[in-house]
Amino acid sequence: MSIRLTRTIVLWCPDWPVTAAMHATGQGTDAPIALIDKGLVFACSSAARTEGVQRGLKLREAQYRAPELVVLPYDPVQDARVFEPVITRIEEIMPGVQVIRPGTCAIRSRGPSRYYGGEEQATQALLACLGELGIHDARVGIADGPFAAEQAARGTSRQGTAVQIVPPDASPAFLAPLSIGILVDDRLAVLLHRLGVHTLGDFAALPALDVLRRFGAEGAQAHEKAGGRENRSVAARIPPKLYDVELEFEPALDRIDQVTFAIRALADRFIDTLRSSRLVCTAIRIEVRTESGDASERSWLHPRWFSAADVVDRVRWQLQGGSAIDTGLRSGVTRVQISPERLDSTGNHEEGLWGSGPDERIHHGLTRVQSMLGHEGVLTAVGGGGRMLADRQILVPWGDRPEDGSSRSRAASPAPAAAPAAASAEPWPGSLQGLTPSTVFRRRHPVTLLTAGGAPVAVDDRGRIDGVPGRFSPTGMPDDLRRITVWAGPWPVTERWWDPERARSLHRFQVVDDDGDAWLLALDGLDWWAEGRYD
Amino acid sequence: MPAVAHSPDASGTVSNAVASNTVASNTAASNTVASLQQRISSMQATKLDTRTLPTLEALAGILPGGSLRQGAAYSVDSTSLVMALLAGPSQSGAWCGVVGVPDFGTEAAASFGIDLTRLVLVPSPADQWLTVTAALVDVLTVVVVSPPRGAADADVARLSARMRQRGCTLIVMGAWPQVEASLHIEHSQWNGLAQGYGFLSGREVTITSTGKHRFDRPKTASLWLPDAQQNIRTVEPSPPASVHPASPRSAPARPVAVPPLRETG
Incomplete structure (x- = not known):
């Protein structure tokens, strides 16, 4: 069996999660930072390490050791996102980069070392490039095979240099004194220690066939790595294709129809590019910038997938604004950018031979109405949780899903996701029993409730009613008074007294007037209003 | 024929007595007959192109033909009654739309048996209510509309033709010309x-x-x-x-069951 060793450069950025968090939050490099995952310290900056913080500590213990510790949650996605521009920059100076994990990447050494005139010069070019990006403590290791090169890069901290180059064919000797724990998982490491195998050299000295028989394929692979005979090359990543489109306006446009007309061709191109890559887009992000520097950014979901006309509609709705959309636009539009947020293969969205059933027709009809009236013109309802009637019914624009932070990862579907359904199933003590009003007033509907003698009905601080409801006017006008036949109340509703903005304290009544209509009334301080009507 | 040799006045008294006896004692049986007749007539199409929607059984007695008809318009003055009319089609998988009723209580609708995932609300179509209704008639099975004002006869005729073609039922909360029933x-x-x-x-x-x-x-x-x-x-x-109370407006409301004390919070 011929072994083909790949001479590899490995770049390692120590404490990459901390570096990424510093970039994302704008913290200084000398601040003591700890990233917390599940209550334990996941990574910490060098300033924190000098204070005694280390990986695996409990949060409280770490804060005790370093009182000025800046505690941030660990976010693996952020690591990858911040590493992305670094990869792009490296790809500009040496092609064929494999990302091993965020903060560590491998490059085949042959091309760069010939181009720059030697491995030493190639590493200098790499470090200079990273220095431009503001990463000054990066380490580089060069050896035969990615594993040996990574160990060389990690070994730099023992030497106190930024670069460690293991000469060709010296990798087995370089790896031999290292501990077995860096190669295999904990269970196998314990077993090997018990067998008297403590270093990679000891492990590599075992016969390959015996290792394969005793430890299986994983053990055999680890054995190859330990012996510096890694038969693995660098698998360069394929840079992802960008589907973002953008359009600049010079001079700035200040009319919505101008912008939507200009965006039409762009939307066609955006969708055509996706389609030629056999992709459909189910969520897009639209960013609109204006002359004065304002920006409006919003994600739009689609129950099926976006066509060019749908994209134009979303741009128009974003410019028009609505109760849930803050356009933030107070000057002319200079730039519109459309980027796909969620892509899917066309194969998953293939239409059936006879169309995709009746829902497709309904979707087209409702989309037509939506483009007439705006995004919030067509609504679907889901049940919500709460005591007041308005809290118990949530209206969601067609195609969106209910407002809920935890549902972000769910796939878009025409039927709203059942996120608040769980809340509506809760008992909610103090909510209305018996019949639910068929009319629930969206706007406050003021009414008048008087005793038979004409005095206003009030409820005192102890919740006792003052006077018996006798006459009622549904419009609040005195000439519309009618007699009350039966009534019940007061039923107090006191909610969120700890939150002055959302606190609510009122008394509810049910009354039936002599026209045969039943009402659900509420007394809020001294004001009577109708919450709902049974009609 | 000796078996039927009764005098005419004798047979008349016998049949009268039988009739009064039946009305007095067997109203339940006649109701059953009436409901069976309604079911038969709802299954038999009166015209070739008349199709019906599954409707709640309780409403069969008041709807002509015993159920909602596709392509027909109905005028209803109560939101609860609208919900009861929607419940039958919605439970059988039809999509329903409500145009121009911003205060439609969806929780009550769900308790009446309407499937909220197949309910579409267009709360404030403003001046475009007729266009929106026409667009929804194209795709939905039952559309409820509360017209802010009267529609022109020509528009109504166009909409009716579209409803007949698409097999959609229109329920109008207000006045409407040419309704199947109010x-x-x-x-x-x-x-x-x-x-x-x-x-x-x-x-x-x-x-x-x-x-x-x-x-x-x-x-x-x-x-x-x-x-x-x-x-x-x-x-x-x-x-x-x-x-059938003699004076409906003044009938006192009797509490049938006094519920236990409510828990409030």
């Missing part, structure tokens, strides 16, 4: 509420239905809309006098 709640009686205690738990309504033609006799039916178990069903006529 349903009106004549009188409603509330259960569960008393002077200062209890809570609304059921509603008994008397519904009058006026047909397409002026000379049609209005139909009347008593329904639970809904009863204490949130079911919509016809009222069993136990004492005949209480089914």
